Amino acid sequence: MIYLDNAATTRPFDSVIQRMETFYKEAYFNPSALYAPAMRVEDELEKARDYINNVLGGGGKVFFTSCATESNTWVYHSARKNKKGNVVVSMGEHASGYENAQALLGQGIDVRFVRLTKSGAVDMADFMQKIDADTCLVSIIHCSNETGAVNDLRALSDAVKRVAPQALFHSDGVQALGKLPVHCCALGVDLYSVSAHKIGGAKGVGALWVRDGIRLQPLIVGGGQEQNTRSGTENVAGIVGFAEALRVFLQTDGKQIAMLRQNMQSALAGLENVTVHNAQENSPYILSFSVLGLKAEILQRKLAEQNILIGLGSACASRWKKNRVLAAMGYGMPHIEGNVRISFGANNLQDDMVYAQKTLIDTINALRTNIR
Ligand code: PLP
Numbered sequence: 001m002i003y004l005d006n007a008a009t010t011r012p013f014d015s016v017i018q019r020m021e022t023f024y025k026e027a028y029f030n031p032s033a034l035y036a037p038a039m040r041v042e043d044e045l046e047k048a049r050d051y052i053n054n055v056l057g058g059g060g061k062v063f064f065t066s067c068a069t070e071s072n073t074w075v076y077h078s079a080r081k082n083k084k085g086n087v088v089v090s091m092g093e094h095a096s097g098y099e100n101a102q103a104l105l106g107q108g109i110d111v112r113f114v115r116l117t118k119s120g121a122v123d124m125a126d127f128m129q130k131i132d133a134d135t136c137l138v139s140i141i142h143c144s145n146e147t148g149a150v151n152d153l154r155a156l157s158d159a160v161k162r163v164a165p166q167a168l169f170h171s172d173g174v175q176a177l178g179k180l181p182v183h184c185c186a187l188g189v190d191l192y193s194v195s196a197h198k199i200g201g202a203k204g205v206g207a208l209w210v211r212d213g214i215r216l217q218p219l220i221v222g223g224g225q226e227q228n229t230r231s232g233t234e235n236v237a238g239i240v241g242f243a244e245a246l247r248v249f250l251q252t253d254g255k256q257i258a259m260l261r262q263n264m265q266s267a268l269a270g271l272e273n274v275t276v277h278n279a280q281e282n283s284p285y286i287l288s289f290s291v292l293g294l295k296a297e298i299l300q301r302k303l304a305e306q307n308i309l310i311g312l313g314s315a316c317a318s319r320w321k322k323n324r325v326l327a328a329m330g331y332g333m334p335h336i337e338g339n340v341r342i343s344f345g346a347n348n349l350q351d352d353m354v355y356a357q358k359t360l361i362d363t364i365n366a367l368r369t370n371i372r
Contacts, residue, residue, distance in 0.1 A: 002352045005311040006198070006345030007145055007175060007286055013200040013248045013346075016241040020202060023237035031234055032225060045236055048243035052207060055246055056192060057183030060211040063226045064239050068174045068195035069096035070219070071208040074230070075139065075170045075191050076100035078217040085136030085167075086110035088160075090122045091328035092149070093141050097172055098324070101139070114140075116328045119279040120149030120288075128159060135164040142176040142192075146325045146341060148286030149279030150180060157188030168214065174198055178249040179285050184209055191216075196238060200346060201245030205238035252346040258284035260344050260353050267357040271364060275335060277326075287342045290326075290335040294367055299340060302363050308356050311341040 003011070012020075029038035031045050053062045065071045073096065080087065089101040091113050105111040112130040115123040122140055131138065138160050143150045157169045170191040176182055178199045184192050191214070196205040210216060215229075222231030261284050268274050273292040291299060296312050303310055323336045 001307045001309065002356050003309050003347065004342045004344065004356065005309050006348075007341060007343035008311050009197045009203060010200050010345050011347060012197075012202055012241070013245055015248060016201055016245045019244045020237040020241040023240055027236075031236055032223070041236055044240050045234055048239050051243045052194070052246060053209065055177075055182075055250070056194075056209050057185055059185040060192075060209050061227075062207045062209050063230050064234055065206040065208055065230060066204055066232075066235070068094075068172065068193045068206040071193035071195075071206045072096045072139075072172055073100050074208060074216065074219040075137075075193070076104060078219055079137045079168045079170060079191060080104075080109070085134040085164075086112055086132070088112045088114060088127070088130045088135050088138045090114045090116065090127075090140050090151075092116050092120060092122065092144050092146075092325050093139065094145050094172055094174065097139055097141065116149075116325070116330075117279075118330050120144055120147035120277055120325070120329050121279045121281075122151050122156065124155070124159075127156060131160055131163050131167075133164055135160065135167045137168050137170065139170040139172070141172045142182070142187075143173075143180060143283045143286075144279075144325065145175045145286075147277045147279065147288040147329075148175070148283035148343075149277070150176070150281040150283060152281070153187040153189055161188065175283060175286070178246055179254070179283060184211065190214055196242035196245055199245050199249040201242045202238045205235055205242050207242070249346060254284060256350075257344045257346075257348070260348055260350065261285070261287050261342075263353060264342060264357055264360075267361055271361065274364075277329070277339075285344050287344075289340060289342075290331070291338040291340065291364055292334050293371070294338045294364065296338055296340045299338075299363060299367060302367065303359065306359050306363070308359055311343060312339065 027041050029041045031042040049062045101111050114130050115126040117123045140151050160167050160169050168190045171189045173192045174195045177194045190211045192209040194207050197203040218229050220231050225231050264287055275290045277288040326336045
C-alpha cells in the first residue's frame with residue numbers, strides 16, 4: 001500500500017512505539033507521585049518538554065494537551081485578555097480553530113474572519129482592515145492542512161503588534177512542526193499549537209507553546225498538573241513518544257520530500273483542466289489540486305482499489321467544512337468537488353511514487369473517458 005494521506009495522520013516511527021512501550025510496561029508511574037521511580041518518570045516528561053521547547057526556538061514553555069484540537073480550543077476560550085475586544089481569525093483555519101471562532105461569535109463576541117487569496121494564504125489587505133486597536137486575539141494557521149499554503153507569520157504579527165500591542169498572536173502549527181523552520185519568538189507568535197501524530201508520534205498528544213510572561217486561564221481544572229495550567233494526569237508515554245517522533249522526523253530528508261511533490265506536480269501538468277493550488281510559499285509535504293469534471297471521492301475510491309490512499313481536504317472535516325477553505329479562496333463547486341490532497345511523509349519512497357504517479361494519471365484519464 002502507498003500511503004499519501006500523511007497530513008491526516010502518520011504511521012508512528014518504530015522507535016516511538018518502542019519508547020512508548022517502556023512507559024506502559026515499566027515506567028508507568030504517575031509523574032506527580034513523590035517516590036523515586038515516579039520522579040524518574042517526571043524527569044523524562046520534563047526532558048520531552050524542554051526538547052520540544054528548544055525545537056520551537058525556546059523563550060516559552062510547552063504545556064501538554066490531549067491533542068491540538070484541545071490546544072486551539074484552550075487558546076480561543078482563554079486568550080481573550082480581560083474578555084474585551086475583537087478576535088481576528090483567518091477563513092483558512094483548521095476546523096478546530098474555525099469552529100471555536102464560530103462558538104465565540106455565537107456568544108456575541110466580535111469575531112472577524114479574514115479572507116484568503118486565490119493561492120490560499122491570508123489576504124494581507126483584508127487582514128489590515130480587520131485588525132484595530134481593540135483586537136485582543138489573532139489566530140492564523142501557519143501552514144494550511146488543506147492546501148499547504150504557508151502564511152507569513154512574521155509580517156502578520158508585526159502588523160498586529162503595531163496596531164494592537166496588547167493582542168495575543170496565536171498560530172496553529174500542526175502542519176508546520178518539523179516541516180518548516182519554526183522559531184516561535186522570531187516568527188512573532190505568542191501561542192503555538194502542535195500535535196504528535198502528524199510527525200510519526202501517537203494520536204491523542206498535543207501541546208501548546210506559550211511565550212514567557214504570558215499566563216493563560218486554564219481550560220481544564222482539577223489536580224493542577226502542568227503548573228496549575230492544564231489539569232489531568234499527563235499522557236507520559238505519548239509525550240515521550242512525541243519528543244522521539246520530532247527527533248526522528250527532523251532527521252528525514254525534507255529536500256527528498258520536496259522532490260517527490262515536485263515530480264507529482266510535473267506529472268499533473270500534462271493533464272488538462274487540473275488546477276494545482278500553490279501558494280507563494282507552500283509546504284513541500286502537501287499537494288492540493290482540483291480535477292475539474294471529476295468527483296474527488298470517486299477518484300479517491302478508485303485509487304484505494306489500487307492500493308493508493310490519498311486525502312480529500314481535511315480528514316477531520318465534513319464535506320461542507322472542507323469546502324469552506326477553497327470557497328474562501330474564491331473557487332466554485334467544480335474546483336471544490338474535484339479537490340484532492342496528496343500529502344507526503346517520511347515513509348514515501350521514490351520508487352513507490354513512480355507507480356503512484358502513473359496510476360493517478362491513468363485513473364483520472366479513465367474516469368474522464370467513462371463520463372464522456
Ligand atoms: N490543526 C491542523 C492544521 C490540523 O491539520 C489538525 C489535524 O488534522 C489539527 C489542528 C487537529 O489536531 P489533533 O488531531 O491533534 O486534534
